[in-house]
Amino acid sequence: MRQSQLFTKTxxxxxxxxxxxxxxxxxxxxxxxKEMAGVYSYLPLGLRVMEKIENxxxxxxxxxxxxxxxxxxxxxxxxxxxTNRWDDSIVDNWFKTKLKNGAEVGLSFTxxxxxxxxxxxxxxxYKDLPVYPYDFKEIFRNEARSKSGxxxxxxxxxxxxxxxxxxxxxxxxxxxxxxxxxxxxxxRVGVGSSTYVTFSSGGTFSKFSHEFQTLTxxxxxxxxxxxxxxxxxxxxxxSDEIIESLGLNKKELVEKRAVEVGNIxxxxxxxxxPFNLKYKNExxxxxxxxxxxYGIGLGRLMGTIVELLADDRGIVWPEAVAPFKxxxxxxxxxxxxxxxxxxxxxxxxxxxxVLYDDRDLRAGEKFADAxxxxxxxxxxxxxxxxxxxxxxxxxxxxxxxxxxxxDEL
Amino acid sequence: MRQSQLFTKTxxxxxxxxxxxxxxxxxxxxxxxKEMAGVYSYLPLGLRVMEKIENxxxxxxxxxxxxxxxxxxxxxxxxxxxTNRWDDSIVDNWFKTKLKNGAEVGLSFTxxxxxxxxxxxxxxxYKDLPVYPYDFKEIFRNEARSKSGxxxxxxxxxxxxxxxxxxxxxxxxxxxxxxxxxxxxxxRVGVGSSTYVTFSSGGTFSKFSHEFQTLTxxxxxxxxxxxxxxxxxxxxxxSDEIIESLGLNKKELVEKRAVEVGNIxxxxxxxxxPFNLKYKNExxxxxxxxxxxYGIGLGRLMGTIVELLADDRGIVWPEAVAPFKxxxxxxxxxxxxxxxxxxxxxxxxxxxxVLYDDRDLRAGEKFADAxxxxxxxxxxxxxxxxxxxxxxxxxxxxxxxxxxxxDEL
Numbered sequence: 001m002r003q004s005q006l007f008t009k010t011x012x013x014x015x016x017x018x019x020x021x022x023x024x025x026x027x028x029x030x031x032x033x034k035e036m037a038g039v040y041s042y043l044p045l046g047l048r049v050m051e052k053i054e055n056x057x058x059x060x061x062x063x064x065x066x067x068x069x070x071x072x073x074x075x076x077x078x079x080x081x082x083t084n085r086w087d088d089s090i091v092d093n094w095f096k097t098k099l100k101n102g103a104e105v106g107l108s109f110t111x112x113x114x115x116x117x118x119x120x121x122x123x124x125x126y127k128d129l130p131v132y133p134y135d136f137k138e139i140f141r142n143e144a145r146s147k148s149g150x151x152x153x154x155x156x157x158x159x160x161x162x163x164x165x166x167x168x169x170x171x172x173x174x175x176x177x178x179x180x181x182x183x184x185x186x187x188r189v190g191v192g193s194s195t196y197v198t199f200s201s202g203g204t205f206s207k208f209s210h211e212f213q214t215l216t217x218x219x220x221x222x223x224x225x226x227x228x229x230x231x232x233x234x235x236x237x238x239s240d241e242i243i244e245s246l247g248l249n250k251k252e253l254v255e256k257r258a259v260e261v262g263n264i265x266x267x268x269x270x271x272x273x274p275f276n277l278k279y280k281n282e283x284x285x286x287x288x289x290x291x292x293x294y295g296i297g298l299g300r301l302m303g304t305i306v307e308l309l310a311d312d313r314g315i316v317w318p319e320a321v322a323p324f325k326x327x328x329x330x331x332x333x334x335x336x337x338x339x340x341x342x343x344x345x346x347x348x349x350x351x352x353x354v355l356y357d358d359r360d361l362r363a364g365e366k367f368a369d370a371x372x373x374x375x376x377x378x379x380x381x382x383x384x385x386x387x388x389x390x391x392x393x394x395x396x397x398x399x400x401x402x403x404x405x406x407d408e409l
Numbered sequence: 410m411r412q413s414q415l416f417t418k419t420x421x422x423x424x425x426x427x428x429x430x431x432x433x434x435x436x437x438x439x440x441x442x443k444e445m446a447g448v449y450s451y452l453p454l455g456l457r458v459m460e461k462i463e464n465x466x467x468x469x470x471x472x473x474x475x476x477x478x479x480x481x482x483x484x485x486x487x488x489x490x491x492t493n494r495w496d497d498s499i500v501d502n503w504f505k506t507k508l509k510n511g512a513e514v515g516l517s518f519t520x521x522x523x524x525x526x527x528x529x530x531x532x533x534x535y536k537d538l539p540v541y542p543y544d545f546k547e548i549f550r551n552e553a554r555s556k557s558g559x560x561x562x563x564x565x566x567x568x569x570x571x572x573x574x575x576x577x578x579x580x581x582x583x584x585x586x587x588x589x590x591x592x593x594x595x596x597r598v599g600v601g602s603s604t605y606v607t608f609s610s611g612g613t614f615s616k617f618s619h620e621f622q623t624l625t626x627x628x629x630x631x632x633x634x635x636x637x638x639x640x641x642x643x644x645x646x647x648s649d650e651i652i653e654s655l656g657l658n659k660k661e662l663v664e665k666r667a668v669e670v671g672n673i674x675x676x677x678x679x680x681x682x683p684f685n686l687k688y689k690n691e692x693x694x695x696x697x698x699x700x701x702x703y704g705i706g707l708g709r710l711m712g713t714i715v716e717l718l719a720d721d722r723g724i725v726w727p728e729a730v731a732p733f734k735x736x737x738x739x740x741x742x743x744x745x746x747x748x749x750x751x752x753x754x755x756x757x758x759x760x761x762x763v764l765y766d767d768r769d770l771r772a773g774e775k776f777a778d779a780x781x782x783x784x785x786x787x788x789x790x791x792x793x794x795x796x797x798x799x800x801x802x803x804x805x806x807x808x809x810x811x812x813x814x815x816d817e818l
Contacts, residue, residue, distance in 0.1 A: 007476065007531050007540040033527050036514070041480040041527060044542070050479070067416065070459070071442075071450040073482070073547055074564050095506040097516065099563075100553045105445070107506065107516075118442050118450060122416050131416040133453070138482055138547065144509045154508075155483045 001324070002346075003357045006030075008043050010369050021218060022303035023149025025315050029373050031323075038146025038154035040299070045373070048323035050157065053298050054136055056188045056320065057159050060181040064174070066134045066161055071114045073138060075106035079113045082274045093142040095154075107140040112267065112293060115162045116275040123164065123289060126281050130170055134161035136298070151218065151259060151303035163292040166279070168205070168268075171290045175266065178294050182212055182262050189301060190318025191308055195261065196232035198223050199246060205268025205290075208237070212262040218307040219259030226252050261301050267291040309397070315374030316397050324355040327375035327396075331363045331382035342381040345391075345409065371396065379409070410733070411755075412766045415439075417452050419778050430627060431712035432558025434724050438782050440732075447555025447563035449708070454782070457732035459566065462707050463545055465597050465729065466568050469590040473583070475543045475570055480523045482547060484515035488522045491683045502551040504563075516549040521676065521702060524571045525684040532573065532698060535690050539579055543570030545707070560627065560668060560712035572701040575688070577614070577677070580699045584675065587703050591621055591671050598710060599727025600717055604670065605641040607632050608655060614677025614699075617646070621671040627716040628668030635661050670710050676700040718806070724783030725806050733764040736784035736805075740772045740791035751790040754800075754818065780805065788818070 008030030015034055018024050023040070026032045031046035042050055058068065080086035086106070088094055095107040108114070115133060122128060139158040146154055163178070165171040179197065186195040191214050198211040213223050213232055222235040226248055233242060233253070243250050269288040271277070277289045302321075309316040319325055326349055330342035339358075346356045355375060357366050363382070370378050380392040390403040417439030424443055427433050432449070435441045440455035451459055467477065489495035495515070497503055504516040517523070524542060531537060548567040555563055572587070574580040588606065595604040600623050607620040622632050622641055631644040635657055642651060642662070652659050678697040680686070686698045711730075718725040728734055735758055739751035748767075755765045764784060766775050772791070779787050789801040799812040 005476070007528065007537065007542065009531055030531075033530070035481045035483065035523070036485045039481045039483045039485075039514075041478065041523065043478050043527070044476050047477060047479050067414070067453050068456060069450065069452050070456050072444045072448045072564055074444060074448045074549075076445045076448075095514075097504040097506045100551055105448075105504075114444070114450065118452070119416065121442070122418055122439075128416065133416065140483075142509055155481055 001351055001355055003355055004359050006044060006355075008045065010372050018149070019147055020149030020151065020303070021310065022151060022306040025306055025310055025372070026150065026303075029315060032150065038143060038152065040150055040153065045323045046302075049302055049317070049321050050298055052321045053189055053301055054159075057185055057296060057298070058136075060185050060188075061132075061134050061159070061161055064132065064177045064181050065130075066132045068135060069133050070135045070137060071108070071111055071118070073108050073140070075108055075114065077104055077106065079117050080106060083113055083271060084274075085113065095140045095142050108137065109139060109141050110295075111135070111137075111160045112162065112271045112291075116271045116277055116291070119164055119289075120275050120277050123277060123279050126166055126279055129279055129289065130163060130165040130174060132161060132163050132174070134159060134294075139297075148218065148220070149303050150299040151307070152220070153299055156300065157298045159296045159298065161294040163294070164277075165290045165292070166281070166287065167290055171266065171292055175264065175292055178264050178292070179210060182264065182294070182296075185296070186212055186214070186261065189305060189321050191261070191301075191305060194308055196223065196225055196230060196258070198232040198234050198258075198260075199237060199242070200234040200263070201237050202266065203268070204270065206266035209263060209265040211260045213258035214261050214304050214308060215256050215258050216304060216307045217257050218304075219257045221258050221260055223256055223258045224253040225256050227254065228252070232256075232258075259300065259304050259307075261304050262294075262296040264294045265292060267293055310374075313368075314372030317374045317376060319376045322375050323373075324353055324375050325349075325377060326354045327370045327373065327378045328354050328356045329366050329370055329378055329380045330356070330358055331366065331380065332360055333383040335383050335386075337386050338381055338383055341386060341406070345379060345381065345406070348409075410760055410764055412764055413768050415453060415764075417454065419781050427558070428556055429558030429560065429712070430719065431560060431715040434715055434719055434781070435559065435712075438724060441559065447552060447561070449559055449562065454732045455711075458711055458726070458730050459707055461730045461732075462598055462710055463568075466594055466705060466707070467545075469594050469597075470541075470543050470568070470570055473541065473586045473590050474539075475541045477544060478542050479544045479546060480517070480520055480527070482517050482549070484517055484523065486513055486515065488526050489515060492522055492680060493683075494522065504549045504551050517546065518548060518550050519704075520544070520546075520569045521571065521680045521700075525680045525686055525700070528573055528698075529684050529686050532686060532688050535575055535688055538688060538698065539572060539574040539583060541570060541572050541583070543568060543703075548706075557627065557629070558712050559708040560716070561629070562708055565709065566707045568705045568707065570703040572703070573686075574699045574701070575690070575696065576699050580675065580701055584673065584701055587673050587701070588619060591673065591703070591705075594705070595621055595623070595670060598714060598730050600670070600710075600714055603717055605632065605634055605639060605667070607641040607643050607667070607669075608646060608651070609643040609672070610646050611675065612677070613679065615675035618672060618674040620669045622667035623670050623713050623717065624665050624667050625713060625716045626666050627713075628666045630667050630669055632665055632667045633662040634665050636663065637661070641665075641667075668709065668713050668716075670713055671703075671705040673703045674701060676702055719783075722777075723781030726783045726785060728785045731783070731785050733762055733784050734758075734786060735763045736779045736782065736787045737763050737765045738775050738779050738787055738789045739765070739767055740775065740789065741769055742792040744792050744795075746795050747790055747792055750795060750815070754788060754790065754815070757818075
């Protein structure tokens with residue numbers, strides 16, 4: 001894409017009420033627009049990042065048998081009354097609104113009820129199981145405060161998969177597959193080496209749930225990390241007994257701040273019971289469906305990538321989620337070869353992979369913009385470089401500069 | 410995709426409270442799930458249709474210079490007060506909710522305010538214009554009644570593009586391009602021959618707006634159609650004076666029922682004035698930005714396709730929006746060649762283009778399902794056909810049956 005065609009521009013300052021580093025940088029770069037605390041619009045560059053994250057998650061969910069659908073944002077009170085989660089005294093972060101006739105409607109804050117209710121219509125026999133539906137949708141949570149930028153929104157884009165299995169045994173097999181899929185996702189988006197499978201509080205049906213916690217001071221959680229074994233324990237379940245039961249050594253555990261970028265949870269029959277979600281097994285006996293949930297907040301993940309990798313010059317995107325792989329920076333010149341060379345490279349690498357800074361601005365401004373926007377590879381085309389028969393290639397992460405010929409590119 | 414892996418099943422009956430043909434058929438086919446009146450979830454087959462429609466619209470918007478972004482659903486009261494559209498006595502179909510501190514938040518029912526507010530930050534000079542941002546998002550309208558299935562939802566998926574131009578002249582050129590893009594869209598999704606550019610009421614800045622009206626008795630609008638010239642006049646502006654000004658002949662106009670599948674509108678400075686959305690021209694003079702809006706409801710369009718093309722056996726999808734191009738129907742047999750042949754064809758045509766009915770059901774049930782689900786081409790693999798060395802190919806729309814060899818396929 002030509003930068004002259006991108007309507008957003010970089011800004012020196014973020015809004016004064018924005019305190020989170022992720023949102024500050026993303027607003028300054030024109031990736032997002034703050035509508036109010038905890039609510040952001042995604043501008044063209046930001047949407048491109050979100051879509052890349054979304055596609056990576058979708059691929060990994062499909063590999064493990066996920067099937068995509070899209071549930072509504074509006075939630076029917078009747079359905080939530082079945083699990084006793086409609087009442088504001090029980091769930092305190094609902095957003096609700098009203099129809100003209102006064103009937104209350106909820107805004108999705110999670111999907112267990114909607115999924116259980118839909119699957120109830122289609123699951124009758126053991127032949128219908130297992131099934132792994134998922135969706136991407138906007139989720140709304142009425143947070144009292146919202147000061148973490150896109151890492152904790154009142155409105156946020158969320159992937160949720162629910163597993164419906166015949167029994168715990170079948171569930172456990174999928175749960176382990178999902179754990180690997182999640183590790184793949186965090187690896188692919190570029191935060192793998194800082195992300196720990198973290199033992200967290202479970203429920204009636206499992207001792208633990210598993211969180212995926214990425215180390216960053218911007219996180220709200222405290223975890224205890226075993227750096228060699230690549231696992232961690234959330235503070236909320238941290239005890240000598242738990243450490244021992246996991247075969248860990250307290251002396252090797254380090255306290256860290258982290259953000260929960262994903263979580264997987266064994267629900268068991270917690271939701272299938274109130275929905276009477278049963279199936280007939282091979283012997284014709286009625287059994288409860290065994291469920292699990294698997295969530296990832298896409299905005300939170302995008303914010304975490306920014307927090308983790310940004311430096312004092314701006315954002316650093318891993319290639320897999322960067323809006324563009326290359327930032328082609330043409331240094332304006334009276335010599336026509338400069339523009340000609342840049343145009344040639346732009347055509348060669350393609351508008352989908354290149355942000356081409358074709359604007360009539362000074363070199364210093366262009367370099368500052370390229371560093372702030374954070375494409376992984378900068379290609380600098382200038383009069384000086386052309387005289388040498390070379391292009392200047394800068395790695396945004398390492399700062400390493402190489403001079404290469406056009407052919408080598 | 411293997412039908413045995415699809416968790417949805419067809420149903421003989423739709424819910425008794427569902428009166429719209431589009432929703433009845435889509436629910437029976439397992440494309441959608443009714444959450445409440447005017448609110449539907451999209452199940453895997455339904456989501457596939459929506460995504461195909463979405464991609465067609467996206468392609469056409471990008472061709473005319475559109476740039477995609479994604480604005481939030483939550484709307485800031487302050488922004489809407491600028492245009493005096495916050496008050497429920499002025500806009501009577503708002504859904505609103507409240508933050509913990511009691512502050513009101515709106516749910517998007519349209520995007521003019523959000524876009525004007527965002528673009529205000531980025532437009533300064535004539536060099537920044539024109540710009541054509543758009544998004545796809547869920548929209549919420551508090552309809553008193555909602556009885557048209559997915560053709561008029563309280564929650565619905567909507568594409569909106571807004572044009573920001575230097576002046577009326579630049580605007581008019583884009584407006585005509587958008588009109589053609591819209592005609593391309595309706596042509597490509599398969600309702601082109603029944604869709605009329607319809608003159609409708611304009612505003613301060615143009616005599617008319619243009620609606621795209623598709624003829625169907627399920628529509629809520631009355632239009633007067635000139636079938637030769639392929640244009641129409643909405644009842645709301647129908648008068649001798651208007652007929653004459655458009656060079657039409659009253660005798661050649663036929664009254665029809667239709668549904669508005671899209672509309673384009675010249676906004677002029679209606680929104681740029683309250684937002685003080687100005688730019689400096691070449692002479693350094695301040696001018697108001699000249700705007701236009703271009704909307705399409707994707708659910709409504711999907712519902713219209715169903716209403717228009719369905720027959721008494723079920724849905725008929727045009728190939729461009731069908732969840733799958735082919736419905737491969739294997740008629741269960743003790744002879745292994747039947748399954749082997751079906752599997753071979755499935756691999757050859759690809760899981761993305763084929764819904765493969767590999768279920769152990771009677772032929773009659775399978776044929777009824779294939780007709781209800783409406784893939785454009787059915788490929789029937791049976792013992793009888795294989796004995797003849799042929800495959801049976803049925804065109805869902807025309808009912809035409811051909812016997813062809815595997816090679817011809």
